[in-house]
Amino acid sequence: MAIGTRRDSAKRDAILRAAIQVIAETGYHHAQISRIARAAGVADGTVYLYFKNKEDLLLSILRESIGEVVHQLRQALLKERGAIAKLRRIVEVYLGGLGRDAELAMVTQVHLRQVDAEMRRQIGEIMKPFYHLLDDVIDEGIQAGVFNQEVGHRIARRMIFGTLDETVTAWVLSGSKYDLGALAPDIVRVLCYGISLREQVEEEV
Numbered sequence: 001m002a003i004g005t006r007r008d009s010a011k012r013d014a015i016l017r018a019a020i021q022v023i024a025e026t027g028y029h030h031a032q033i034s035r036i037a038r039a040a041g042v043a044d045g046t047v048y049l050y051f052k053n054k055e056d057l058l059l060s061i062l063r064e065s066i067g068e069v070v071h072q073l074r075q076a077l078l079k080e081r082g083a084i085a086k087l088r089r090i091v092e093v094y095l096g097g098l099g100r101d102a103e104l105a106m107v108t109q110v111h112l113r114q115v116d117a118e119m120r121r122q123i124g125e126i127m128k129p130f131y132h133l134l135d136d137v138i139d140e141g142i143q144a145g146v147f148n149q150e151v152g153h154r155i156a157r158r159m160i161f162g163t164l165d166e167t168v169t170a171w172v173l174s175g176s177k178y179d180l181g182a183l184a185p186d187i188v189r190v191l192c193y194g195i196s197l198r199e200q201v202e203e204e205v
Contacts (some may be wrong), residue, residue, distance in 0.1 A: 012050045015040045016064060019057045025102040028058060028111040062112060063126050065104055069097055071131045077133070083141030084192055090133065091164065091191075092184045098168050099180030109169045134160055138188060160191055 018040035023031045033054060037044045051057045072093050080086045098105040112123065134157045141147030147156065167187060170181045 006169065011042060015042065015047055015050055016061060020103050020107055022059055024106040028114050058112065058120055061107055062123060066126055066130055069094060070133065078201050083137050083144060083146050086137045087191065090137065091188050094164050095184050096181040101116045102176040105168055105172050109172045131157060138147055163187060163191060
Protein backbone atom coordinates (compact mmCIF):
# COMPACT_ATOMS: atom_id res chain seq x y z
CA MET A 1 0.00 0.00 0.00
CA ALA A 2 1.34 3.41 -0.96
CA ILE A 3 2.13 5.94 1.76
CA GLY A 4 -0.52 8.32 0.47
CA THR A 5 -3.12 5.55 0.53
CA ARG A 6 -2.25 4.64 4.11
CA ARG A 7 -2.50 8.29 5.14
CA ASP A 8 -5.91 8.65 3.47
CA SER A 9 -7.16 5.46 5.10
CA ALA A 10 -6.01 6.63 8.52
CA LYS A 11 -7.73 9.99 8.06
CA ARG A 12 -10.97 8.31 6.98
CA ASP A 13 -10.83 6.01 9.99
CA ALA A 14 -10.23 8.99 12.29
CA ILE A 15 -13.31 10.74 10.90
CA LEU A 16 -15.43 7.62 11.38
CA ARG A 17 -14.22 7.21 14.96
CA ALA A 18 -14.90 10.87 15.67
CA ALA A 19 -18.40 10.51 14.20
CA ILE A 20 -19.10 7.56 16.50
CA GLN A 21 -17.98 9.59 19.52
CA VAL A 22 -19.93 12.72 18.61
CA ILE A 23 -23.13 10.88 17.63
CA ALA A 24 -22.98 8.79 20.81
CA GLU A 25 -22.64 11.97 22.87
CA THR A 26 -25.09 14.30 21.13
CA GLY A 27 -27.39 12.09 19.08
CA TYR A 28 -27.54 11.81 15.30
CA HIS A 29 -29.66 14.86 14.61
CA HIS A 30 -27.54 17.15 16.80
CA ALA A 31 -24.19 15.87 15.55
CA GLN A 32 -22.62 18.64 13.48
CA ILE A 33 -20.04 17.97 10.78
CA SER A 34 -17.92 20.78 12.22
CA ARG A 35 -17.79 19.07 15.61
CA ILE A 36 -16.97 15.71 14.01
CA ALA A 37 -14.17 17.35 12.02
CA ARG A 38 -12.80 19.00 15.15
CA ALA A 39 -12.84 15.70 17.04
CA ALA A 40 -11.03 14.03 14.13
CA GLY A 41 -8.45 16.82 13.94
CA VAL A 42 -9.29 17.78 10.36
CA ALA A 43 -10.86 20.73 8.58
CA ASP A 44 -14.60 20.69 7.96
CA GLY A 45 -14.09 20.40 4.20
CA THR A 46 -11.90 17.31 4.66
CA VAL A 47 -14.88 15.32 5.92
CA TYR A 48 -16.61 15.86 2.57
CA LEU A 49 -13.62 14.44 0.72
CA TYR A 50 -14.46 11.06 2.26
CA PHE A 51 -18.21 11.22 2.92
CA LYS A 52 -21.08 12.84 1.02
CA ASN A 53 -22.94 14.04 4.10
CA LYS A 54 -23.89 13.09 7.65
CA GLU A 55 -26.20 10.33 6.40
CA ASP A 56 -23.32 8.78 4.48
CA LEU A 57 -21.20 8.95 7.63
CA LEU A 58 -23.82 7.12 9.68
CA LEU A 59 -24.32 4.41 7.07
CA SER A 60 -20.55 4.04 6.74
CA ILE A 61 -20.27 3.43 10.48
CA LEU A 62 -22.73 0.54 10.18
CA ARG A 63 -21.15 -0.74 6.97
CA GLU A 64 -17.68 -0.81 8.56
CA SER A 65 -18.83 -2.41 11.82
CA ILE A 66 -20.98 -5.11 10.20
CA GLY A 67 -18.31 -5.69 7.57
CA GLU A 68 -15.79 -6.37 10.33
CA VAL A 69 -18.16 -8.74 12.14
CA VAL A 70 -18.86 -10.66 8.92
CA HIS A 71 -15.14 -10.85 8.11
CA GLN A 72 -14.33 -12.21 11.56
CA LEU A 73 -17.15 -14.73 11.40
CA ARG A 74 -16.25 -16.04 7.96
CA GLN A 75 -12.80 -16.87 9.31
CA ALA A 76 -14.02 -18.20 12.65
CA LEU A 77 -16.82 -20.40 11.29
CA LEU A 78 -14.36 -22.32 9.12
CA LYS A 79 -12.94 -23.75 12.34
CA GLU A 80 -16.29 -24.78 13.82
CA ARG A 81 -18.13 -28.04 13.24
CA GLY A 82 -21.87 -28.27 13.61
CA ALA A 83 -24.68 -25.72 13.55
CA ILE A 84 -24.83 -25.18 17.31
CA ALA A 85 -21.09 -24.53 17.56
CA LYS A 86 -21.37 -22.07 14.68
CA LEU A 87 -24.36 -20.33 16.23
CA ARG A 88 -22.44 -20.06 19.49
CA ARG A 89 -19.53 -18.41 17.69
CA ILE A 90 -21.86 -15.94 15.93
CA VAL A 91 -23.34 -14.90 19.27
CA GLU A 92 -19.91 -14.60 20.89
CA VAL A 93 -18.43 -12.50 18.09
CA TYR A 94 -21.46 -10.22 17.74
CA LEU A 95 -21.85 -9.52 21.45
CA GLY A 96 -18.12 -9.43 22.07
CA GLY A 97 -17.49 -6.83 19.37
CA LEU A 98 -20.17 -4.41 20.51
CA GLY A 99 -19.39 -5.16 24.15
CA ARG A 100 -15.91 -3.75 23.63
CA ASP A 101 -17.21 -0.53 22.09
CA ALA A 102 -20.07 1.06 24.05
CA GLU A 103 -20.05 4.18 21.87
CA LEU A 104 -20.50 2.17 18.69
CA ALA A 105 -23.27 0.16 20.34
CA MET A 106 -25.01 3.39 21.33
CA VAL A 107 -24.89 4.57 17.72
CA THR A 108 -26.13 1.31 16.19
CA GLN A 109 -28.80 0.51 18.79
CA VAL A 110 -30.21 3.96 19.51
CA HIS A 111 -29.28 6.66 17.02
CA LEU A 112 -29.36 4.51 13.89
CA ARG A 113 -33.06 3.99 14.52
CA GLN A 114 -33.87 7.68 14.26
CA VAL A 115 -33.53 7.77 10.49
CA ASP A 116 -35.99 8.01 7.60
CA ALA A 117 -37.45 5.21 5.49
CA GLU A 118 -34.84 5.47 2.73
CA MET A 119 -31.98 5.12 5.17
CA ARG A 120 -33.73 2.16 6.81
CA ARG A 121 -33.85 0.51 3.39
CA GLN A 122 -30.12 1.03 2.99
CA ILE A 123 -29.53 -0.33 6.48
CA GLY A 124 -31.37 -3.49 5.44
CA GLU A 125 -29.03 -3.88 2.47
CA ILE A 126 -25.95 -3.40 4.65
CA MET A 127 -27.16 -6.08 7.07
CA LYS A 128 -27.73 -8.71 4.35
CA PRO A 129 -24.27 -10.35 4.56
CA PHE A 130 -24.80 -10.95 8.28
CA TYR A 131 -28.29 -12.31 7.67
CA HIS A 132 -26.86 -14.66 5.04
CA LEU A 133 -24.45 -16.09 7.61
CA LEU A 134 -27.39 -16.78 9.92
CA ASP A 135 -29.30 -18.39 7.04
CA ASP A 136 -26.39 -20.71 6.28
CA VAL A 137 -26.17 -21.88 9.89
CA ILE A 138 -29.93 -22.39 10.11
CA ASP A 139 -29.88 -24.41 6.89
CA GLU A 140 -27.01 -26.54 8.17
CA GLY A 141 -28.84 -27.19 11.43
CA ILE A 142 -32.04 -28.21 9.64
CA GLN A 143 -30.21 -30.53 7.25
CA ALA A 144 -28.37 -32.14 10.16
CA GLY A 145 -31.59 -32.63 12.10
CA VAL A 146 -30.41 -30.34 14.88
CA PHE A 147 -32.87 -27.51 14.27
CA ASN A 148 -36.60 -28.00 13.86
CA GLN A 149 -37.48 -27.90 10.17
CA GLU A 150 -41.11 -27.08 11.06
CA VAL A 151 -40.04 -23.63 12.29
CA GLY A 152 -40.13 -21.11 9.44
CA HIS A 153 -36.68 -20.20 8.20
CA ARG A 154 -37.39 -16.46 8.29
CA ILE A 155 -38.85 -16.71 11.80
CA ALA A 156 -35.75 -18.55 13.02
CA ARG A 157 -33.48 -15.85 11.65
CA ARG A 158 -35.60 -13.08 13.13
CA MET A 159 -35.58 -14.78 16.53
CA ILE A 160 -31.80 -15.11 16.50
CA PHE A 161 -31.07 -11.58 15.34
CA GLY A 162 -33.90 -10.11 17.40
CA THR A 163 -32.49 -11.72 20.53
CA LEU A 164 -29.02 -10.36 19.82
CA ASP A 165 -30.37 -6.93 18.96
CA GLU A 166 -32.53 -6.61 22.08
CA THR A 167 -29.71 -7.91 24.28
CA VAL A 168 -27.32 -5.23 23.03
CA THR A 169 -29.99 -2.53 23.31
CA ALA A 170 -30.74 -3.46 26.92
CA TRP A 171 -27.01 -3.35 27.68
CA VAL A 172 -26.67 0.12 26.12
CA LEU A 173 -29.69 1.49 27.95
CA SER A 174 -28.37 0.11 31.26
CA GLY A 175 -25.26 2.25 30.83
CA SER A 176 -23.12 -0.69 29.68
CA LYS A 177 -22.60 -1.67 33.31
CA TYR A 178 -21.95 -5.38 32.84
CA ASP A 179 -20.04 -7.75 30.58
CA LEU A 180 -22.10 -8.11 27.42
CA GLY A 181 -20.04 -10.98 26.04
CA ALA A 182 -20.61 -13.00 29.20
CA LEU A 183 -24.29 -13.34 28.25
CA ALA A 184 -23.45 -15.45 25.18
CA PRO A 185 -23.80 -18.93 26.80
CA ASP A 186 -27.28 -18.24 28.19
CA ILE A 187 -28.42 -16.73 24.88
CA VAL A 188 -27.23 -19.76 22.90
CA ARG A 189 -28.92 -22.04 25.42
CA VAL A 190 -32.25 -20.23 25.01
CA LEU A 191 -31.97 -20.04 21.22
CA CYS A 192 -31.24 -23.75 20.92
CA TYR A 193 -33.34 -25.25 23.68
CA GLY A 194 -35.85 -22.62 24.83
CA ILE A 195 -36.62 -21.75 28.43
CA SER A 196 -38.50 -24.92 29.41
CA LEU A 197 -37.04 -28.16 30.66
CA ARG A 198 -36.97 -30.49 27.68
CA GLU A 199 -38.57 -33.38 29.61
CA GLN A 200 -41.55 -31.24 30.59
CA VAL A 201 -41.99 -29.93 27.06
CA GLU A 202 -42.06 -33.48 25.67
CA GLU A 203 -44.73 -34.47 28.21
CA GLU A 204 -47.02 -31.56 27.28
CA VAL A 205 -46.63 -31.64 23.49
